[in-house]
Amino acid sequence: MHRDKNRNDFVATLAERQAEMIALPNSDGAAIITMHNKLYQFIDTADGSPSVRMASIEQRPEAMHHSGGALTESLYIYGEALKSALEENFTPSVLSVGLGCAYNEWIALAYFLNRGTPTHEIYLESFENDELIRSEFLRFLDSKLKAPNNFETSAHFQQIFENVMTVVANSLQVEPTHLLGLGRKLFADKRWLIRETLDLKTDFTHPFSVVFFDAFSSKATPGLWNEEFLNQFLLRAPGKPCVFATYASTATLKKALKTAGFELKDQLGFGGKRESTRAYRYGTVVTI
Numbered sequence: 001m002h003r004d005k006n007r008n009d010f011v012a013t014l015a016e017r018q019a020e021m022i023a024l025p026n027s028d029g030a031a032i033i034t035m036h037n038k039l040y041q042f043i044d045t046a047d048g049s050p051s052v053r054m055a056s057i058e059q060r061p062e063a064m065h066h067s068g069g070a071l072t073e074s075l076y077i078y079g080e081a082l083k084s085a086l087e088e089n090f091t092p093s094v095l096s097v098g099l100g101c102a103y104n105e106w107i108a109l110a111y112f113l114n115r116g117t118p119t120h121e122i123y124l125e126s127f128e129n130d131e132l133i134r135s136e137f138l139r140f141l142d143s144k145l146k147a148p149n150n151f152e153t154s155a156h157f158q159q160i161f162e163n164v165m166t167v168v169a170n171s172l173q174v175e176p177t178h179l180l181g182l183g184r185k186l187f188a189d190k191r192w193l194i195r196e197t198l199d200l201k202t203d204f205t206h207p208f209s210v211v212f213f214d215a216f217s218s219k220a221t222p223g224l225w226n227e228e229f230l231n232q233f234l235l236r237a238p239g240k241p242c243v244f245a246t247y248a249s250t251a252t253l254k255k256a257l258k259t260a261g262f263e264l265k266d267q268l269g270f271g272g273k274r275e276s277t278r279a280y281r282y283g284t285v286v287t288i
């Protein structure tokens with residue numbers, strides 16, 4: 001293991017990363033797979049819902065969700081933001097940064113189902129830069145689309161995607177088959193796009209009313225949390241009105257949101273964290 005001067009982290013071998021993973025809480029019996037020099041560990045969180053921990057040579061293990069409950073956290077941070085947007089009649093267009101296990105997408109779709117939102121009004125874009133997660137999720141939405149990765153890898157991902165969709169459906173009292181059916185229809189109709197890496201060059205053609213910003217921490221993905229990126233992103237992706245939600249709270253993010261015309265709402269973080277971020281921007285987009 002050695003320190004890499006360009007990172008605030010240690011560079012380790014994959015075997016050392018695996019040992020770090022195994023030493024973390026929730027690791028008992030959790031399967032780990034290795035693909036393209038990355039490690040994926042399938043863990044359970046305290047409310048019984050699943051999550052994934054990832055690591056690579058450059059990156060220490062980081063779980064996608066709080067150990068206190070992946071489902072509970074996602075409902076609190078992202079579900080509540082979406083609910084408030086629906087109560088204020090924002091359009092059902094959602095941008096999700098960090099598909100991961102897709103909790104936030106299924107939560108949004110379950111809320112739309114419960115509200116009877118017409119399918120043709122719903123629009124969703126999800127960003128995921130991890131090739132394996134993306135390709136497995138595309139298979140989950142359309143099994144004819146892509147050849148499976150190796151059998152064991154695919155089985156783990158297909159299982160977790162199924163479990164996440166089901167726990168969301170059960171907790172929001174929709175039929176899992178209806179929820180999955182809606183997701184597959186939106187995908188087939190190109191009203192749910194699964195996009196790749198979000199960065200400074202990303203184009204947006206849709207003004208989003210709901211932005212879920214859930215792409216790991218500023219340590220793991222510094223390029224998504226700096227001032228330049230946030231200012232550019234907030235200028236281009238959100239429409240008006242819009243709600244922005246993320247589990248984190250940083251001074252840079254708050255400043256960028258205010259610069260982009262958002263009003264911040266005081267909100268506790270999940271699982272004992274001091275703060276999370278929810279912000280609203282009102283008004284209407286002027287089209288000429």
Ligand SMILES: C[S@@+](CC[C@H](N)C(=O)[O-])C[C@H]1O[C@@H](n2cnc3c(N)ncnc32)[C@H](O)[C@@H]1O
Nearest residue numbers: 064098100101102103104128129197198215216
């Ligand atoms: C915290 S997890 C997301 C959890 C997810 N929202 C859910 O509901 O399960 C973060 C995800 O963001 C992805 N990610 C990180 N940087 C990204 C980027 N620049 N563009 C797109 N996705 C990114 C990671 O691969 C990871 O799957």
